[in-house]
Amino acid sequence: MGRLATAIGSRLVIAVPYLWLLIFFLVPFIIVFKISLSTTAIAMPPYTPTFGLEGGISGLVEGLKELSADNYTWLLDDPLYINAYISSLVIAAVSTLITLLVGYPIAYGMARAPTALRPVLVMLVILPFWTSFLIRVYAWIGILKPEGLLNQFLLFTGIIDSPLVILNTTTAIYIGIVYSYLPFMVLPLYATLEKMDYSLIEAAQDLGCPPLTAFWKITFPLSLPGITAGCMLVFIPAVGEFVIPDLLGGSQTLMIGKTLWNEFFSNRDWPVSSAVAIILLLILVVPIMFFQRAQANAREKGL
């Protein structure tokens, strides 16, 4: 009996996360997918057909017949959407690379710092989260604007003669994304680098390996899981980023988050915006699967 109860108990424990995914991921996904196959209407809610279980099986079948994939063909017909997806992916990829280049030395420095100092350094990385994300992005407007702190400082020191136009350009978006997501890159990197056995480096140096080569041959490969985790944590949210381009970016920057907003709010086209969201999800599932595979590989190697 006891063994049976344990078996049921462990099944239940496993069932909880699956149930969670089912309710909070799969069900909303199916609803959004269904809306993406509908057509717009001036009604509440603003699409048709709307059907539920109250119509019985025949009502359900009737409703299903009215669904169509027109919205997806619409997305392919207008280069706007494809350009927006590509532009979002490029911006996310470039920002991820910059974040990695900036974050790696920080994480490395933290991992090599005296043990007593490390918790303080981790704290400093987390500290910005105590202020609202929105307010931190707004603060960048104050720094980057033509009469902002940065320009005042550069003019004061005589480095430039006329104010730089940074706000409302793509550069400002990169600054915003790199700044906002830097902790998500630094923390996983720090976690892997901190666990690393530095006697390996000492051994390499004893054997006459120059520091740079030792870094490339030992530290870098060992930190790969941290790099993958950090890059995914930055890349995936950056693709769908809406707030940063809206506040810091200029009008000319096309990003899928803004396109989706336009479809949903300006056009009131819930079906097309659902289709945009579904495709975005599919685009993101690929790197997520890549990430999971990389993690599984790393675990095997670790064993």
Added chain:
Amino acid sequence: MIRKAFLLSAASMIAASVAAGAQAQERVVNVYNWSDYIDESVLDEFTKETGIKVVYDVFDSNEILETKLLAGGTGYDIVVPTGTFLARQIQAGVFQKLDKSKLPNIENMWDVIAERLAKYDPGNEYSINYMWGTVGIGYNTKKVSEALGIDEIDSWDVVFNPDNLAKLQNCGVHFLDSPTDVVPSVLGYLGLDPDSHDPEVLAKAEEALLKVRPYVRKFHSSEYINALANGDICVAIGWSGDVFQARDRAAEADRGVEIAYAIPKEGTQMWFDQMAIPADAPHVEEAHEFINFIMKPEVIAKASNYVFYANGNKASEEFLDPEVRDDPAIYPDEATLEKLYTTTPLDPKTQRVMTRLWTKIVTGQ
């Protein structure tokens, strides 16, 4: 955004259930109005007079309001959409007809405004005007006079003529990020019908806007208030009341920034923010009492004196501060009023054409 919309609707559902629970003990009215749009003492007076508690919540864009209304079950008793949005929402069945027998103060309303409103709300059956205003040009007087050598802007020529806008480029130009506000103005400037839904006519507006686009620093519907007030930009196409807010903020900061608002001589669009009761409002009785209270001349005058917008209540004129009543930018004279036009709501197909051309103008794609 979907996640955000989900959170919003969850929040409003909670608000609705809380409101339903409170109903038993006390009378409540849930009002959803634009941010910075009322003198709060008006709400206290209402509670004092009627014993009805006001739960006041604010939004900052028609799109957000409309998305909530279309999803249904907002729990709000009074919402305040703009005319063009209201018209489509009426069609979608979002609102209930007003019971005019419960609104005796309706006799105070201004017939000229009610007549124009019929375009959005035929027979004024669903809504009562709260405030109205215009789309125009807000500008920094000193910087514009330096760049263009004129003391006063009086024409769309300043923003829609590429030669003029090029000169203003360096001091900064913002346009509203709203095709339904900017496109009619361009059409009017070009001598075409501002209310045209013909794709070929709209294409002419697109052509004209693409020529001035390189000189526009940003298309945004609220940032220009602060940007004008701080002196970051010198010209913006904006809504009257927002520009007056910028003017006041600049005056308060007292750093030599002076803001003015122009209704261009070619005419411009008039907009109306309308109080309406959602079909599923939980407190219909209280909502009528609230609307009736707002229609009291001294009450709505107090609100206008506070927000610097004109209202559609003729009887309120004697209670208005002279600086509001006598400002032609707020209450235009007869001749200007004649030139103000309204636009009809777009059908879904035209809306798509409009949004698409707007995306092209804003992003260049």
